[in-house]
Amino acid sequence: MHYQRFAAISLGCALLSACGGGGGGGGGVNSTSPPPSANANSSLVNLQYSEDFIGRAAIIRYNVSRATGGATVRDPRENLGAQIRYDAVNKTYLLAGTTYPSSTFGPANRDAASSGAVITAYEKVSGNRQENLALFNPGPANTELALTYASYGALQTITDNGATVDVATAFFTYGVQTAASDMPRTGSVNYRTRIDGQYADATGVYSVSGPSSFSANFGAGTIAFSMDPVGQNVVTGGTKSLGSHTMTGSIAIGNQFNASTEFSRPYGSSVAGYFYGPGAAELGGTFLIRDNTGGSGAGAGIVVGKKN
Template sequence: MSLSYDSATGAYTVREAGGGSATFLPASKNPTESNATVSVYNQVSGNRSDQLVLFNPGASNPKMALTYVTYGIWQQVTDNGATLGVAQQYLLYGIRQAADAPSTGSASYTTLVDGLWANPDGVYSLGGTSSFTADFAAKTVTTTLDLLGKNVATGVNKSLGLFNGSGTIAALGGGFSGTLAHQGTDGDGNVYSGSFAGAFFGPQGQEMGYTFNLTGTGGAAVGAVVGKAN
């Protein structure tokens, strides 16, 4: 996915690899749902409604003050009459690290995790805790996700569980990717697995971000993690 901004019109355009896109003008910003943490844009066309949620960068964000990276969520809902088709995708955007990434030392990051989980019981918003460490000399990264879901319809909580991840840093450009392994099961005894991919942001990699995906028996989860170096 990609996100572009038109300074002349103030419009954000999201595009996916398959060719789908949506453009959100300033007039589509929802003042009721927007706050110091997120800016929310809604638009409706025919039987399809699109929503773009952008995590606000800057010192005034009460959840995490980010300078070089942030994330967005693009949700598409199609009303098919008897059923609703829902697609939700997470993306990162910001100022990438310089091409000559650090080659010595290591760093740990304070992180924030956000996501969505769908399983036979319904749809859950995901929160929880996460960690991220980079070894620039070895060009490796490690991460953990301890994910808790809240059913968006009933408010009931359910654990997705703990995941350990490991990956490698690209030789140039500050990108990284890896795999996620379930340490146990979810609240129903199901095992999930998945992957993550992201990059370091800021001139010296002061911030990081990645998106992740998980699949298991009858369910799937997606989300984003962003963080600042300690």
Template sequence: MARMIIRTLGRAAKWSPAALAFALAACGDGGGVASSNLPNTPPSPPPKPTNADLVGSLISESFVNDARTETAYMPITSARPNTVTSSPLTIAYNASTQAYTVTTQGRTQDFGPAQKDATLTNADATVYKRTDGTLTETLSLSKNSSSPGTPDAPRFRYVGAGLWQRTQTDASNSTTTMDYFTYGVPTPASAMPNSGTATFAVRVDGEAGYSKYILVLQGSGRFSVDFASGKLSGSGKIDGYVDGRITLSNLAWSSQASLAAGGTTFSGSFKTGDRQGGLSGRFYGPNHEELGAVWDSKLLDNVVASGTILGRDTATMPSNTSLADLLINEDLGGLARSVQYSKSAATNTYVALNLNRVDGDTLDIDYSETQHALVLGGERTGLNGLRGPLTSAIKDNAASDATYDVYSARDLTSQNRDGTFRISRPGPGNQLIALTYTGFGNYESAEVKPSASSPQYVDTAFGFGLSTPASAMPRTGSANYTGIIVGYSGLPSGGAMRPYAISGDVQMAYDFGGAKLAGTLNPVATDRDTGTAYALGAYTFSGQGDAGKSTFAGTFDKVLNVPGTGNTNGAVTGQFTGPHAEEFYASWHAGMIDPKGGSNIDMGGVIVGKQSN
């Protein structure tokens, strides 16, 4: 092109060699002066600075975002149905005025320090408010933090959520527009991986317009991302509130989405219950630490909903590494076995209940990050009526020692019972067995106000722990485990004594390749009144693990006839704990011969142990 221009010019004028060389260089042919360096060519403007995160003071910026607009009418009519649309939105911050400007669908508004509403602002959001006659406008912006939070209470550094809400009231009618958006510091395309997976803890917010009120939606859940396939999958629960009162509980939500090829954005479906809407969003942060999205769906045929999702990669958050260092909410599971019996006031003897079996019992132990304590019962039934946090207020310091922390059972149950709840101390200081990921203990109780003829007693042994993820279970090799027994017998014949306390040791070998187990219990029965101990001999067991899971089960080789049960081998049911099956806990039961009375009775409890090789 340059030489064609010179040839054309050459026909009209005579060029000197120097002038010709300069012209060629100026046009980009050959070496010499580049066109961008010519005196009359202005330099390219430097890129505008952007915020590194949303924490603290911000510089002026018009933020990348995704948005949804919901229009809600009260009352809803067939001529004015509620709608949700996806339209471009601008959210800009002006550092000199400390004000935000929101613009969409021909509407625009500024919100600055003068509009900040202290009564509406809370720990989660900063709220600005404007009122002009019958029009009320609010802008709610989520608060950001350099702290990652926890999987059940994530906090966000690079992404924010906003809601610009406008309500126009006209007599008994009103129209509300809800512009939901997520914005922030987007992830560069070059920082997106093309392999691996990640799990994001998410917070869901939104609103749904009903005929007489706005339902505020709040929820949580998880998003799983497969970067190789570009697929995202999410699910969780949503609750609905009217004037702060919950009116909708545990509405299931789910989402399936796909990443844009070579990009950082994603889009897909969003379902509430069995009604489906849409979702669009993107990743935020220098290394895709967070995500933000807007969604819409329906709650009823004529009730639409929309809102935001903020998520943070759980790998960037704290986790529970041992029972001695619990930081975040965790379901610690549990297995238990109990024996129930009574005492006759007329004969002063013990009477067997429940066919004199040591039955499996419900146990659920959670750690609560808000209460900073282990909690019995969690969201499910507590152990024999025990529910509540194990706090220092109910701890019996005098009875506690290096092996067990002891708590008052009366403070953990609304039933007419009293007793003690002993729970093992984790770590090397435990004089019975030093465990990191596994806990155990016992619970012994009696009625506070016994019935005239038969006060009831309950003795329970239990185990729990940080379960090994199925994906982290070894698939080859084997390991040997050693541990202890905690349990009780059924009621001995004659009624002169309580059930035996069962202790002793256990050895177990596990073949990870074949998912097979074999082991031996060496139980010892102790008379709790006299302290006399009786060795019951070896009980061998074997069984099969569950391929792809971290649980196992087996049966004992010894068969005994137990009243109320018949001939039984007994059983072992267990759970591996620790990052890679370093420890375990298991429930067990088997028949035994009463060393004093000679009759066959049931026995059971838990075994806990750790790798010995």
């Protein structure tokens, strides 16, 4: 199961007016997390302590016409720092530090039917508003990519206004960051990567996946990232090529990276993120895509990877 498919299926369900209200409301979960523990988790597998994990979030907002399925992207489209706040007492997650509305998800909101070895899914429904959180499961049981120190997720709100559906989606990565003193200073490394995201334009809303690659030259302090994203319409299943993106960028402030393409291309893009784990064992970042052909399309998503 493709991780981002969860949010895409939920949106497609809403557009077809066939959604069920399985998640319920807040479920009595405390929305205020306690202060982080003095202890720190050594990985994301079997979390033991409350902690604020530093990461990034790429946010896209759009309105969808139920009659046509076409989307109108609303600004701003953002790629910014974020925190994933884990509460070890209540086993809850909260996306904080962004302009996205905060919402806490815990065991009472878990959607068992949509959860499995690859993702854990959560859902809240209140009136005409639905919130979905999907987290990519770290650990060796994940058959798509077994991450230990980094992970990612999608938080989506869907507000049904009848003729239109308002959607906001935040894609985020987070994890146990590589200490600046532990960053490699020599050599080059290739990472096995995956991308996930969403794209919206006048023709519809698309879940995004496709091949990608990432390499880091730690001696030179540079990175190279490429992706060939393909969108799949969440209602019709039709596909759309979103261009070929090759970016070169830099490693800065110890464990961060960033890169971008020329935005004069048919589809421009940018990426930014962090290295995670001992010796930059893994990475996680977020990207934006912009249509430069005269249309108003835009996309947002994540890239995660681990050393080959």
